[in-house]
Amino acid sequence: MRPFAYERATDPAAAAATARGGAVFLAGGTNLVDLMKLGVARPAALVDVTGLPYDRIEHRPDGSVLIGALVRNSDLAGDRGVRERFPALAQALLSGASGQLRSMATTGGNLLQRTRCLYFQDVTKPCNKRDPGTGCPAIHGAHRDLAVIGTSDACVATQPSDMAVAMAALDAVVHLRPAAGGGRKVPLDDFHLLPGDTPERETVLEPGELITGVELPPPPPGAVMRYRKVRDRWSYAFALVSVAAVAVAGSDGSLREIRLALGGVAPRPWRAREAERALTGRVPTRERLTAAAEAEFATARPLPGNEFKIGLARDLIAAVVLDLMGGDRAAGSNGSNGSNGPVAGPGGGGRG
Structure with missing residues (x-):
């Protein structure tokens, strides 16, 4: 086991200051801990952010909703307002992972989960995303599950989140807290980056920047x-x-x-x-x-x-x-109009 430091953040500013020094934020840990066990992620320190005030779902009078970054996937999928007005999001969440993982995985962590490409997860193999410049063996190897569009000669990995796909269709906006304080908002469509020549950089997050929430605008009338x-x-x-x-x-x-x-x-x-x-x-x-x-x-x-x-x-x-x-x-219709029909059943895949 590789040693690492651990501390619990008491406020957003302290969390950002610590992470800016090279630490990694820890929330549900359902992806990060797996990668640490595999040796893919090797953080020198973890900053536990689960005590920060980002664990609420705020339904607004205009029909929009602000989802805190620390809201658990299970709570979000089961929220009555989400099920009634954003059923595609609930369906996506329930199609991902397992009940146990959804009870741990968070909204922010789900957006940041890493690819499940076999070569990325195997430290004995080269991988441009894990070790820039070493190559992408998936292109000539096992690539059945990988990407067909938006790829580059450096990487053909997929982003595995189910939740993020639904949020993209819902015009979601990601709320961020930069390390220096303040805040900025990034449309989800711009939050994840295409690989290009730098597949190791997957999002627009800067060092020490923290996801605080995701905002969904009101669905269009009659949607x-x-x-x-x-x-x-x-x-x-x-x-x-x-x-x-x-x-x-x-x-x-x-x-x-x-x-x-x-x-x-x-x-x-x-x-x-x-x-x-x-x-x-x-x-x-x-x-x-x-x-x-x-x-x-x-x-x-x-x-x-x-x-x-x-x-x-x-x-x-x-x-x-x-x-x-x-x-x-x-x-394959179940007879509902799609706006508030039954939500998808047991899931697989994406978690956070």
């Missing part, structure tokens, strides 16, 4: 939403492909507004902007949905073992949107 995940087994598995969709129908059956975010296909939660543009204002026929998905993946760079993800994502986008719009019950 229906859903999160659906395809995985190798029903429980405790990461997404091969997942889709979070928020849709508002026009009186003529067209998509007055559509938001789509994808998981399992990219190094960050992937907001499908090209598909959204192709679909907005149009009636979502299966043909149009297929064409929109193909436009989204026009810049994809799949590898031989994961090219199937593009077709899978195309079919899943079509199934979810048609289901929400009531146009394809065979696609």
